[in-house]
Amino acid sequence: MRIGILTVEIFMSNNQNLKQKRMILKSLKEKLRNNFNISLLEVDNHDKWQRATLAIAALGTGNAAVDGCFANIIDFLERNNQIQLIDYRMEII
Secondary structure (H helix, E strand, O other): OEEEEEEEEEEOOOOOOHHHHHHHHHHHHHHHHHHHOOEEEEEEOOOOOOEEEEEEEEEEOOHHHHHHHHHHHHHHHHHOOOOEEEEEEEEEO
């Protein structure tokens, strides 16, 4: 059994305030949870209305399963037109 942590930093250029940021993040987190069966949390940039850092945790039978899940999540985020993926880091334990 392997545990993976994916940390992603995203940019939301169309936001004008924190309320819009929260609406976009709520929708994005629901879609990620429903599509990928993962756990996630906003871990940084709480007060910045155009940036967010999310930590995503996934469980798998091996490194390949977790890595494949993270690759699908990265692809999903890159195709999302409400956000721009700035950076990401993966760690598999």
